[in-house]
Amino acid sequence: MTEVYVLGHNHPDTDAIGSAMSLSYLLNEIYNFKAIPVISQKPDIETRYVLDYFKIPTPAVVRTVANKQIILVDHNEIAQSLADFKNSEVLAIIDHHKLEIETNKPIYLLSEPVGATATIIYFKYKELGISIPAKIAGLMLSAIISDTLLLKGPTTTEKDCVAYQDLADISGVADVDRYGTEMLKAGAVINNNTPEDFINGDVKEYFIQGKRIRIAQVYVTDMAPVLEKITDIKNEMNKHISKNYCDLFMFVMTDILKINSMIVVLGDERAIVEQAFSTKLAHDMCYQPGVVSRKKQIIPLLIKAFLAK
Template sequence: MDKEIVFGHTNPDTDAVGAAMAAADYFKHQNVETEAVALGKPNEETKFALDYFHLTMPRVIEKADTEKVILVDHNEANQSVANFNDLTITHVVDHHKIDLKTDAPLFYHAEPVGCTSTILFDFYQKDQIEIPKGIAGMMLSAIISDTLLLKSPTTTDQDRKAVEQLAKIADVEDYQAYGMELLKAGTNLANRTNHDIIEGDAKSFEMNGKKVRIGQVNTVDIDEVLNRPGLKEDIEQELKTQGYDDILLVVTNILDSNSKGIFYGVDQIAVEKAFDGPVNDHIIDLPGVVSRKKQIVPNLTKEME
């Protein structure tokens, strides 16, 4: 039986890693030989979860080294492996908009929930498969991360149910307390360079023929991030050297669920219309905005297309 590797998007967040680990385990029960891998090093939040549940980070790759692959938490080529177009995709489990064409039929499951790990939790439940404790811990961490501890507008009742059940399986007595520790671990920016902050959780999108890069960083002090020496200049340099038309870095306060954005590019008017506010000195207020998937990408896409 040929092995299939399972991976999430580049610049992996906790769901990209946790969902890959969960999917690799789940599909083994469906007689698919799998290995979870990652398209980048873990961020501080993911490291915290892996250490907490005594798990090893999947190996990191740039190109797929198997012919057949399983995608989780993404389906777009520009967020995937370098040799994406040479691969046979057999399964996709995702919670984002669909932007995928294939030459052959495949298993595709997408739902508008807060996290891919929520979908995988339902898979386990439906098939009455026991979730290993560590995997449950990573899935719990992924949902907490993607929904900002169930406060994001992407949160559904499915996510809430999954968190409660996964916390029991993972032996997490107080998931609220654990969740805040997890999120705060991801806000530790002391040892991160400006490039780490700009690219650490960034994804590329095509909007009306424009190449738009949207990054996001969580913090407990937005001004501390905005005032980092050289951050704006480094964003502008990234725009010039990487061929993007626009870059928006969203800085989100996990404590009050508000954000500010740093914008560089050619579509300032579209950004101002999308978020109903002015861009002043490359900064725009984003009150109540925490979700790239539900509040940022759709708004920008509408105004640009």
């Protein structure tokens, strides 16, 4: 039987892993091939909490997809996938981010402007009439909670709200709001994080107008412990810039309770952030109330500013 890897982005979060696992289950129900959910790195603290809560084994970690047939979930940019990605055969992409990828042949593409890739997959289950097991529902529910910040984030849509309620019922979680709050808080525990952890945890890379952009993000319930380490964090950011020829490095501290962010900005293209957000950096930082989403509130503004140069 043909094996197909289902893979989320590097530094996988709850939506990347939950979507890979839930899509694999769906594909195995309807197609005559073996869909295998895989990850490129170990789960983060939040996703570990989810997998433990629902008693679900962690997907296998793979370091290469060369000569494999793959389906991408929750991403489509080469910079966010494994290094030998170009040596694989992409069969399909299911994603909720801006489109960047080029393929050498037509593929199946399902992209919607919703809060989580898991929402797209949930509606595909409904469309095909496939029953969702409680544990898979719990995974998709958790992915939606994570990416929409418990439906409070700016990327939340009506479809996310519908999926959230239906999946909550199927999963059997008695108090879903309480579960979601505890899940987000678990992911916001940063007491033992080193400066390297902060800049290499939840991080994504983009290429915009030929410039390499790296945006790391950490979710917290209190920014003070992170700000205490900010000098060391900036030193690590500068090391990465020098070593990896990064044109712009942004480190986003997001308060999941107050729904705002403090952004550290370093690199040769730092002025573009001032232009994008109509702000002035102070000590390489700027405060952005209401900004919590890379996908919807940061990347679009950066693209617009770069195009205006």
